[in-house]
Amino acid sequence: MVKIEEMTFEDFEKIKAILTTEFDEFWTPSILKSELESKLSKYVVAKQDGNILGFAGVIMLPDDVEITNIVTKKTERKKGIGKLLLDKLIQIAFELEKDISLEVNEKNIPAINLYKNAGFKEVGIRKKYYNGSDNAIIMTKNFTI
Numbered sequence: 001m002v003k004i005e006e007m008t009f010e011d012f013e014k015i016k017a018i019l020t021t022e023f024d025e026f027w028t029p030s031i032l033k034s035e036l037e038s039k040l041s042k043y044v045v046a047k048q049d050g051n052i053l054g055f056a057g058v059i060m061l062p063d064d065v066e067i068t069n070i071v072t073k074k075t076e077r078k079k080g081i082g083k084l085l086l087d088k089l090i091q092i093a094f095e096l097e098k099d100i101s102l103e104v105n106e107k108n109i110p111a112i113n114l115y116k117n118a119g120f121k122e123v124g125i126r127k128k129y130y131n132g133s134d135n136a137i138i139m140t141k142n143f144t145i
């Protein structure tokens with residue numbers, strides 16, 4: 001059974017060893033470590049028999065909660081892990097009574113579908129946000145309106 005737990009430094013060490021090979025390479029271990037050390041951030045892992053299958057995190061800002069990362073191990077995708085991680089992030093925002101939002105590359109169809117299925121709505125666009133070419137879609141799930 002897959003369990004969602006708060007990320008520990010022990011989990012971080014496990015992720016660090018496989019981050020660039022078994023996950024996507026858009027984050028370095030040092031960025032993830034500083035996120036984990038920040039009081040404003042909260043990170044969770046999806047674990048099965050001690051193995052980390054995915055992780056995700058948010059930054060808790062005064063006005064809303066923003067998703068900074070959500071990623072499933074390449075070999076474990078399309079099994080519902082992304083949804084479990086996202087549900088946990090939504091719960092964190094709900095308990096803080098804040099809206100939750102994120103930016104996603106307009107070409108990232110798996111992620112956009114994941115968010116839409118969970119009730120996120122497109123609320124804006126940041127033009128040429130990624131690498132000076134791809135647009136970012138801003139998506140939000142409101143609890144406060």
Ligand SMILES: CC(C)(COP(=O)(O)OP(=O)(O)OC[C@H]1O[C@@H](n2cnc3c(N)ncnc32)[C@H](O)[C@@H]1OP(=O)(O)O)[C@@H](O)C(=O)NCCC(=O)NCCS
Pocket residue numbers: 024069070071072073076077078079080081082083084102103104105108109110111113114115117
């Ligand atoms: C986006 C990501 C986290 C989804 O994780 P996952 O564990 O495969 O997702 P799930 O199996 O829980 O799927 C949940 C929903 O996401 C959508 N989805 C996931 N993979 C998809 C794909 N390849 N194509 C289309 N939709 C997809 C579907 O709506 C799916 O629901 P369904 O199975 O009922 O159709 C994963 O693809 C990933 O790690 N991508 C790289 C990192 C990334 O881009 N993160 C987002 C940054 S904004």
